[in-house]
Amino acid sequence: MKAHLSRRYLFSASHRLHSDAMSDAENQTTYGKCNNPYGHGHNYILEVTVSGQVDQKTGMVCNLTDLDGFMEREVLARFDHENLNTVKEFAHKVATTENLCMEIYEIVQRGFLHAHLERVRLEETMMNSFEYCG
Amino acid sequence: MVYLTRKAEFAASHYYHNPEFTPEENRRVFGKCNNPNGHGHNYTLEVTVKGEVDPRSGFVVDLKRLKDVMHREVLDAMDHRFLNKEVPEFLHQIPTTENIAVAIWQRLVTKLEHAKLHRVRVYETPDLFVDFYGEP
Numbered sequence: 001m002k003a004h005l006s007r008r009y010l011f012s013a014s015h016r017l018h019s020d021a022m023s024d025a026e027n028q029t030t031y032g033k034c035n036n037p038y039g040h041g042h043n044y045i046l047e048v049t050v051s052g053q054v055d056q057k058t059g060m061v062c063n064l065t066d067l068d069g070f071m072e073r074e075v076l077a078r079f080d081h082e083n084l085n086t087v088k089e090f091a092h093k094v095a096t097t098e099n100l101c102m103e104i105y106e107i108v109q110r111g112f113l114h115a116h117l118e119r120v121r122l123e124e125t126m127m128n129s130f131e132y133c134g
Numbered sequence: 135m136v137y138l139t140r141k142a143e144f145a146a147s148h149y150y151h152n153p154e155f156t157p158e159e160n161r162r163v164f165g166k167c168n169n170p171n172g173h174g175h176n177y178t179l180e181v182t183v184k185g186e187v188d189p190r191s192g193f194v195v196d197l198k199r200l201k202d203v204m205h206r207e208v209l210d211a212m213d214h215r216f217l218n219k220e221v222p223e224f225l226h227q228i229p230t231t232e233n234i235a236v237a238i239w240q241r242l243v244t245k246l247e248h249a250k251l252h253r254v255r256v257y258e259t260p261d262l263f264v265d266f267y268g269e270p
Contacts, residue, residue, distance in 0.1 A: 003232045004265040049265075054236065057152055058163055059228035064262070065165060 004118060005061045006049040009071055011080035014041035015095035018085075039083060044097075045123040046075070048108060050115035062115040070112045075104055097124040098132075105132045137252060138194045139182040142204050144213035147174035148229040151218075172216055177234070178257040179208065181242065183249035195249035207241040231258045235266040243268065 016039040017031040027035050034040070048071065052061045078087060084095035089103050105120040123129040149172045150164035160168045167173070181204060185194045211221055217229035223237040235256045243251050257263040 001232075001236050001266070002269040003235060004267075005232065006263050006265070008261040054230075054232045057154065059150070059230035059233045061232055061264075063163065 001054050002051060003054050003061050004049055004051045005064075005067075005115070006047055007064070007067055007071070009046045009048070009076060010043060011046065011076050012041060012043050013079050013082050013084050014039045015084040015090075016040070017094055017096060019094050020092075039085065042124050044079075044100075046071075046104065047119075047121040047123070048104075049118040049121070050112070051118045052115040066114050067112065070108075074107050074111055078107075079104075097122055097128065097130050101130040101132045105134060109134065135184055136187055136194045137182055137184045138197075138200075138249070139180050140197065140200050140204065142179045142181075142201075142209060143176060144179065144209050145174060145176050146212050146215050146217050147172040148217040148224070149173065150228050150230065152228060172218070175258050177212075178263075179204070179238065180253075180255040180257075181238075181251070182253040182255070183246060184252040185249035188248070195246070199247065200249075203242065203245050207245055208238050211241075231256050231262065231264040232266075235264045239266050239268055 016037060017034040018027050018037075019030070022030065048067070050062060050067065054061060078089075079100075084090050084100065090099070093099050101120055101122040104122065105117070108120065109117050117134070119131055119133045121129060121131045149169055150167040151160055151170065152163075155163065181200070183195050183200065187194055212234075215221060217224045217234070219225075221229070221237075223229075223240075224233070227233055235254050238256065239251065239254045242254070251268065254266045255263055
């Protein structure tokens with residue numbers, strides 16, 4: 001039997017939306033308040049969905065300890081309580097939640113081998129969320 | 135095609151143990167969940183059915199009948215129970231959230247009228263849930 005397992009994580013980070021490819025005026029028009037040079041922050045809710053056959057011996061798609069350990073090491077340690085504009089993933093990329101969502105997808109897809117990654121969903125606020133399925 | 139989702143809650147206890155594993159292996163794989171005295175959760179169940187809207191009633195499914203089926207087939211059996219000891223599916227199968235979702239699907243799939251079962255979602259906690267779509 002194939003099941004989907006979803007796990008939610010919370011992290012907090014700051015960012016500033018600014019594109020080097022645009023003029024200051026264009027940045028201001030495009031990103032509005034999010035272009036404030038001092039940045040601002042969010043409590044992000046990250047929802048990761050993996051799928052696979054339910055292992056007969058354990059009753060699990062994958063061991064939650066493995067998933068939690070991986071997410072803590074590879075994602076939360078990298079982004080939690082950071083200024084996203086200062087982390088290497090966003091050295092040349094705008095720190096939008098779209099890009100962050102895709103970045104997290106790539107990290108999990110590359111490194112978590114215990115189950116198949118279906119989707120990464122990222123809530124920036126209660127009103128905004130983004131999903132990436134590869 | 136319209137999808138309709140009905141929620142329900144049930145509280146139950148369980149523990150994870152595979153009799154084929156050694157005690158050390160059980161502890162390593164299942165951690166705290168291996169405590170034989172069990173522990174509990176408030177589970178949230180979401181049942182999603184799909185179908186065409188009946189032109190006479192405007193319903194995909196009669197919600198009251200769906201609620202009754204969920205109560206009869208699932209909640210009466212699992213609410214305020216020790217899953218490992220009181221629910222037949224889990225006498226010989228570990229009551230993980232994955233297996234609970236599969237068991238609920240199997241209990242409901244033949245019992246629905248008109249609408250077709252689309253998804254069973256079981257939340258063990260607000261931060262952990264399993265979806266089962268009846269895929270082999």
